[in-house]
Amino acid sequence: MNYYAAPMEGLTDRIWRQVHQKWFGAADAPTRYYAPFLSPPENRVLIPKKMAELAPEANAGTVVIPQLLARDGELAAWMIGEVRKLGYTEVNLNFGCPSGTVTAKGKGAGMLRDPARLDAFLDAVFSAVEGPVSVKTRIGVQKPEEFAALLDIYNHYPICELTIHPRVMKQLYRGQADRAAFAAALPECRMPVCYNGDVTTPEALHALEAEFPQLSGIMVGRGLIADPALFRRARDGAPASREELRGYCDDLYHGYTEAFGAASCAVSRMKAHWFYLIHRFEGADPLEKPLRKAREGWEYETVVNQIFTRQLN
Ligand SMILES: Cc1cc2nc3c(=O)[nH]c(=O)nc-3n(C[C@H](O)[C@H](O)[C@H](O)COP(=O)(O)O)c2cc1C
CATH class of the missing domain: 1.10.1200 (Non-ribosomal Peptide Synthetase Peptidyl Carrier Protein; Chain A)
Structure with missing residues (x-):
C-alpha cells in the first residue's frame, strides 16, 4: 500500500518534508508528500515567497506533489503549467479545505456547493492540461448524500487519483470521518482512490488496507505529525526512539x-x-x-x- 503525507498548511512545509524524510523516510518505499495549497495569483505574477516552498533545491530527494486551491479553471491550468516548469508532474486540486475564509471565496470545499461550477472548473483544467492531475475532496457541504452527484462529475475526467476525506464541509474536523459513506462510494469511483481521515496507528492503517484492498493509497495528516514514524511502524519498522x-x-x-x-x-x-x-x-x-x-x-x-x-x- 502507498502511504502519503497529507498537505497541512503550517505543518508540512518544505522544511518539515526534508526533516521528516531525513529521520523517518524509507529508501525502498519513499513517502509521497503532498505540499500545502498554493493559490494561483489572479494577475499571473508568481509570488517568490510562496513559490520558495516548491523550489527544486529546497525539495531535493523528496517526492512532492504540489497542491492548488483555485476557483477559476483557466487560472488553475496556467498555474499547473508553471508548477510543471519546476519539474513536478502530478499536481493536486483542493476541493476539501473547509476554512471559512477559503470557502467564502468559493474555493476548497466551497467548490462543492455548486456542482455545475465544479464541472466547468474541471472541464477548463482538463481541456488545457495534460499529465497527471489528482483531486482531494470532501464528500459534500452539508450531508454525505451529496457525494453521488459530485462523484458523477469526477468520473467524467481523467483524474489520476481521487483522495477522499469522508467529512462534509460544515463538519470542519469535528466528529468522525464517515467510513460507511466512503465504503458506499468506493465501488462507484472510476479512478484510483486514496483514503484520508482519522488514521493514527499502524493497526488502523492495516485495518483499512484489509477492508479496502483496492485502494491506491492511504493519506495521513495529523497522525503523522503526532507520530512521525507511523509509516515505518506500519511496515514493521521500529517506533521512533x-x-x-x-x-x-x-x-x-x-x-x-x-x-x-x-x-x-x-x-x-x-x-x-x-x-x-x-x-x-x-x-x-x-x-x-x-x-x-x-x-x-x-x-x-x-x-x-x-x-x-x-x-x-
Ligand atoms: C492544520 C491543518 C492544515 C491543513 N492544510 C491542508 C492543505 O493545505 N490542503 C489540504 O488539502 N488539506 C489540508 N488539511 C487537511 C488534511 O490534509 C487532512 O485532509 C485532514 O487533516 C484529515 O486527515 P487526518 O485525519 O489524517 O489528519 C489541513 C488540516 C489541518 C488540521
Whole structure:
C-alpha cells in the first residue's frame, strides 16, 4: 500500500518534508508528500515567497506533489503549467479545505456547493492540461448524500487519483470521518482512490488496507505529525526512539529559525507540531501550557528539554 503525507498548511512545509524524510523516510518505499495549497495569483505574477516552498533545491530527494486551491479553471491550468516548469508532474486540486475564509471565496470545499461550477472548473483544467492531475475532496457541504452527484462529475475526467476525506464541509474536523459513506462510494469511483481521515496507528492503517484492498493509497495528516514514524511502524519498522525525535525536533527548530530569521518565529511554527507530538511523551500534558506560553527561543528550549526527560509512550 502507498502511504502519503497529507498537505497541512503550517505543518508540512518544505522544511518539515526534508526533516521528516531525513529521520523517518524509507529508501525502498519513499513517502509521497503532498505540499500545502498554493493559490494561483489572479494577475499571473508568481509570488517568490510562496513559490520558495516548491523550489527544486529546497525539495531535493523528496517526492512532492504540489497542491492548488483555485476557483477559476483557466487560472488553475496556467498555474499547473508553471508548477510543471519546476519539474513536478502530478499536481493536486483542493476541493476539501473547509476554512471559512477559503470557502467564502468559493474555493476548497466551497467548490462543492455548486456542482455545475465544479464541472466547468474541471472541464477548463482538463481541456488545457495534460499529465497527471489528482483531486482531494470532501464528500459534500452539508450531508454525505451529496457525494453521488459530485462523484458523477469526477468520473467524467481523467483524474489520476481521487483522495477522499469522508467529512462534509460544515463538519470542519469535528466528529468522525464517515467510513460507511466512503465504503458506499468506493465501488462507484472510476479512478484510483486514496483514503484520508482519522488514521493514527499502524493497526488502523492495516485495518483499512484489509477492508479496502483496492485502494491506491492511504493519506495521513495529523497522525503523522503526532507520530512521525507511523509509516515505518506500519511496515514493521521500529517506533521512533527518543534520539530520533530529539534530532527531528532540533532539525525542525533550527530549519525554521534559519528560514524565518528569528527563533521566535520558529517557536510559533514548532508549537503547531508539538500540539500533536507532545502526546508521545508520558505525563507531558502539564507542559502543554508553558509550551503554549513560550515566545522566545530560550523559553521554548527550556520546556522542550523538560518534555524530553519524559518516557515515550
Ligand atoms: C492544520 C491543518 C492544515 C491543513 N492544510 C491542508 C492543505 O493545505 N490542503 C489540504 O488539502 N488539506 C489540508 N488539511 C487537511 C488534511 O490534509 C487532512 O485532509 C485532514 O487533516 C484529515 O486527515 P487526518 O485525519 O489524517 O489528519 C489541513 C488540516 C489541518 C488540521
